[in-house]
Amino acid sequence: MIIVKTLQDLTRTLRRFRDKNQTIGFVPTMGALHQGHISLVEKARLDCDICVVSIFVNPTQFNNPEDFKKYPTSIESDLDLLEETGCHLLFLPDVAEIYPVSDNSEKYELGYLETILEGEYRPGHFQGVCQVVDKLLAAVEPDDLFLGSKDYQQCMVIKKLTELKSHPAKLHFCPTVRENDGLAMSSRNRRLNSNQRDKAAHIYKILSFIRDNIKPGYIDDYKLRGKQLLEENGFKVDYVEIAKAENLEIMHEWDGKTELVILIAAYLDDIRLIDNMKV
Numbered sequence: 693m694i695i696v697k698t699l700q701d702l703t704r705t706l707r708r709f710r711d712k713n714q715t716i717g718f719v720p721t722m723g724a725l726h727q728g729h730i731s732l733v734e735k736a737r738l739d740c741d742i743c744v745v746s747i748f749v750n751p752t753q754f755n756n757p758e759d760f761k762k763y764p765t766s767i768e769s770d771l772d773l774l775e776e777t778g779c780h781l782l783f784l785p786d787v788a789e790i791y792p793v794s795d796n797s798e799k800y801e802l803g804y805l806e807t808i809l810e811g812e813y814r815p816g817h818f819q820g821v822c823q824v825v826d827k828l829l830a831a832v833e834p835d836d837l838f839l840g841s842k843d844y845q846q847c848m849v850i851k852k853l854t855e856l857k858s859h860p861a862k863l864h865f866c867p868t869v870r871e872n873d874g875l876a877m878s879s880r881n882r883r884l885n886s887n888q889r890d891k892a893a894h895i896y897k898i899l900s901f902i903r904d905n906i907k908p909g910y911i912d913d914y915k916l917r918g919k920q921l922l923e924e925n926g927f928k929v930d931y932v933e934i935a936k937a938e939n940l941e942i943m944h945e946w947d948g949k950t951e952l953v954i955l956i957a958a959y960l961d962d963i964r965l966i967d968n969m970k971v
């Protein structure tokens with residue numbers, strides 16, 4: 693695996709692949725890699741000639757500085773995992789490389805998507821995601837971009853970004869990888885102690901409960917019940933929402949046909965977990 697730390701080296705290395713007409717698949721990450729990330733790398737390897745991964749803990753997407761400070765890192769094991777999975781090129785920049793002093797951050801017109809759910813509870817978060825993903829896409833110019841569906845709203849935001857900035861990459865929203873008890877794999881899970889880890893699986897149970905019980909008609913009661921169950925199990929809840937899967941329009945009534953997505957964000961102490969499930 694080739695490791696580059698500067699945009700200049702990245703461009704130079706990518707040119708070698710492009711000169712041979714090799715297709716580039718890209719997996720952006722913030723490190724602390726787990727099987728969810730690895731499934732994206734594997735898919736990129738299958739679909740493209742070259743798999744490029746970035747590891748960069750992007751400061752501008754953390755609306756809470758404490759969350760940024762505590763974000764897990766495990767660069768040694770990340771390198772081993774990527775090597776084992778057959779990643780060809782790792783981009784490992786530092787903050788100055790991505791955000792030089794002269795940088796003027798642009799504002800992305802994300803509209804409705806930024807006003808709901810994560811956008812509402814984490815102000816500025818998606819602007820930060822767009823800043824870094826825009827720079828990474830401009831640098832890597834991938835043919836294909838691989839993202840995990842656990843961050844459902846992020847997938848939609850990045851889709852919007854690629855439209856706004858005419859990034860031509862083909863988008864792949866890949867299935868969430870789960871632990872045996874259903875907990876969605878996430879770098880933040882590493883911060884859970886064993887008691888919190890046991891409780892965390894309730895998110896999956898409650899998503900499944902709503903999916904299995906929801907009936908056409910008025911659906912807000914399912915959100916309330918989900919919130920109640922989470923609180924009974926020690927969570928502080930940001931939201932339990934049900935939205936149209938296609939565009940995240942918040943739904944209060946359901947015709948029994950429209951595809952829905954149930955979305956949860958909740959804290960166990962200071963650790964914020966998110967997950968979602970389609971109906």
Ligand code: PAF
Binds near residue numbers: 722753821843846
């Ligand atoms: O999902 C993530 O890990 C990050 O939000 C991303 C897409 C790598 C941007 O920093």
